Amino acid sequence: MNKTVNQKAWFLILPVLILVGFSAVIPLMTVVNYSIQDTFGNNVFFPAGLDWFRDTLQSDRMWSSLRRQLTFSAIILAIEIPLGIFIALNMPKGGFWASFCLVMMSLPLLIPWNVVGTIWQIFGRVDIGLLGHTLARMGIDYNYTQDALDAWFTLVLMDVWHWTSLVALLAYAGLRSIPDAYYQAAKIDQASRWKVFRYIELPKMQGVLMIAILLRFMDSFMIYTEPFVVTGGGPGSATNFLSIDLVNVAxxxxDLGPAAAYSIMYYLVILLISYVFYTVMINLDKRDGMK
Amino acid sequence: MTVAGTNNASTVVRRRRRAVVIDKKKALVMGLYLIFLMLPIYWLLNMSLKSNAEIVGDLTLLPQDFTLENYTTILTDPSWYMGYVNSIIYVTINMMISLAVALPAAYAFSRYNFMGDKHLFFWLLTNRMAPPAVFALPFFQLYSSVGLFDTHLAVALAHTLFNVPLAVWILEGFMRGVPKEIDETAYLDGYSFSRFFTRIFMPLIAPGIGVTAFFCFMFSWVELLLSRTLTGSDARPIAAIMTRTSGAAGVDWGVLAAAGMLTIVPGALVIYFVRNYIAKGFALGRV
Structure with missing residues (x-):
């Protein structure tokens, strides 16, 4: 849509600016402030320069948390995005069953995160959980509190359970917006199912898929509550993700100084990656607009 | 001839519709997926209806010794059920604040170009990306210093940090779908901005508002880290209260499961009420 230039539009945005300014800028400034100061307590601070940043950058603990975090996000995206698209393609197109699926699929999204953690903590236990018990019966040595691999398996499965529906719902929204005429044209051309998907459905879903990828990346990168409840970062530090590590420090x-420096770098990494996604998204939008 | 033609067309439509309903492969995929989604919830429900002795005893697929005791424990103890009330209060406040400030802003973004609009939009989005872990401590200090600590308003305000950007984002998408001619016609007809906005524009994007409210509810309801950090005893959310089930005598699994089940209820109710909006909103092609 061609927009008109109107500087007065700023007034419409003012409430948001004030609100977000209060709840984002002030705290962020506090963080920046801590990150360059040191204290011996009693609220006496003296400048510490960039020491905290240097310390954090040299800490093995941070790097291994970051590595774990990136691995986790990558696995999550690699599973949830294709699975979500696949589910969306199989959803009923309308009527009672479509509403039914929508409601059932939204359910995991609305469970508080620590309850999600609790559910899986119970579900995976060998003594009282269905999953753990069944696996044990099948002779698989499974114990997420002892074995690092099992802990990862549990967390990934939990996240897939928790969030695939979001991707599916978004992809479904994209699919629903494709006019019937496209499918009819494809039918006339006798396009195969794969070609319909590749050349009609996928390009039309691009926009919502980018939103889905962006949301899933950001949220999986900030994940705290669920792994904290299920594994508490363990066994050892096998599932000690960035947020868990940060909350431990802060x-x-x-340790205000190191925690603040840690926070800022953490935030910057997310910003950087998200900025790349966002730019790609905007460019895709623009390209579509020109068509 | 024409009559026969339409008849034919309607049979084709009917046939296609039927083909949609009895597509077995699709039904199987959806069935398996929904079973996967429901299995852990079923297990929680199952546990919440058992006594603790049965839970730690033998593994049973259905409660042998059916009991509602776990639920009565929660619903008769104010320190338990007030958690639900607190959560619902701050979620509602948050939803109202988020929508009230996001509506005009989304309108501005969808209709006008102005200095710095793109950067501003991205800056807003960055707040959605801020890890709550980063903000937990500064929030605690900020709200303590202005005397809002342990109030519902503090949690509601803290949650606007990620809900307002999301609301602006979603609403902007919906508003972009409304042709601009509608605004212009309304102004020509002598509507003032506020009258146009509330009488004409908001009804037009009602599904969008429904979807946005749903997302605000969702993210505020499920968040724990900030709401736990910002509350003491008066405004403690249910999610934080749940952590106390692990006492000296081990974990009270039954009550924990029952509390978990009860946290699912408000979400399920909200989904049920907005299901048509959601379907419609999703059909518009954006979130």
């Missing part, structure tokens, strides 16, 4: 040890 609220556990009350």
């Amino acid at each position: 609220l556990g040890q009350m």
Whole structure:
């Protein structure tokens, strides 16, 4: 849509600016402030320069958390995006069953995150959980509190359970917006199912899929509550993701300086990757607009 | 001839519709997926209806010794059920604040070009990307210093951090779908901006508002880290109260499961009420 230039539009945005300014800029400034100061307590601060950043960058603990985090996000995206598209393609197109599927699929999305953690913590236990018990019966040595691989398996399965529906719902929305005429044209051309998907459905879903990827990346990168409840970062530090590590430093040890430096770098990584996604998204939008 | 033609067409439509309904492969895929989704929830429900002795005893697929005791424990104890009330209060406040500020902003973004609009939009989105773990401590200090600590408003305001950007984002998508001619016609007819916005524009994007409210509800309802950090005892959300089931005598699994089941209820109700909006909103092709 061609928009008109109107500087007064700023007034419409003002409430958002004030609100988000209050709840984002002030706290962020506090963080920046801590990140360059040191204290001996009693609220006496002195500048520490960039020491905290240097320390954090040199800490093995941070790097291994980051590595774990990236691996986790990559696995999550690699499973959930294709699976979500696949589910969306198989969803009923309308009527009672479509509403039924929508409602059932939204259910995991609305469960508080720590309850999700609790559900899987129970579900995976060998003594009282269905999953753990069944696996044990089948002779598989499964114990997510002891074995790092099992812990990862549980967390990934939990996340797939929790969030695939979001991707599926978004992809479904994209699919629903394709006019019937496209399918009819494809039918006339006798296009195969794969070609319909590749040349009609996938390009039309591009926009929502980018949103899905962006949301899933950001949320999986910030994941805290679920792994905290299920594994608490263990066994050892096998599932110690960035957020868990950060909260340990900030609220556990009350190391304000290092925690603040850690926070800023954490935030910057997310910003950087998201910015790349966002730019790609905008460019895709623009290209579509020109067509 | 023409009559026969339409008849033919309608049989084709009917046949296609039937083909949609009895596509077995699709039904199988969806069935398996829904079973996968429901299995852990079923297990939680199953556990919540058992006594603790039975839970730690033998593994049973259906409660042998059916009991509602776990639920009565929660629903008769104010320190338990107030958690639900607290959560619902701050979620509602958050939903109202988010929508109230996001509506005009989304309108501005969807209709006008102005200085710095693209950067502003991205900056707003970056707040959606901020890890709550980063903000937990500064929020705690900020809200303590302005005397909002342990109030519903504090949690609601903290949650606007990620809900407002999301609301603006979703609403902007919906508003872009409304032709601009409608605005212009309304102004020519002598509508003032506020009258146009509330009488004509908002009804037009009602599905969008429904979907946005749904997402605001969802992200505020499920968040734990911030709501736990910002509350003491008066505004404690249910999610945080649940953590106390693990006491000296081990974990009270039955009550924990029952509390978990009850947290699912408000979400399920919300989905049920907005299901048509959601379907319609999704059909518009954006979130």
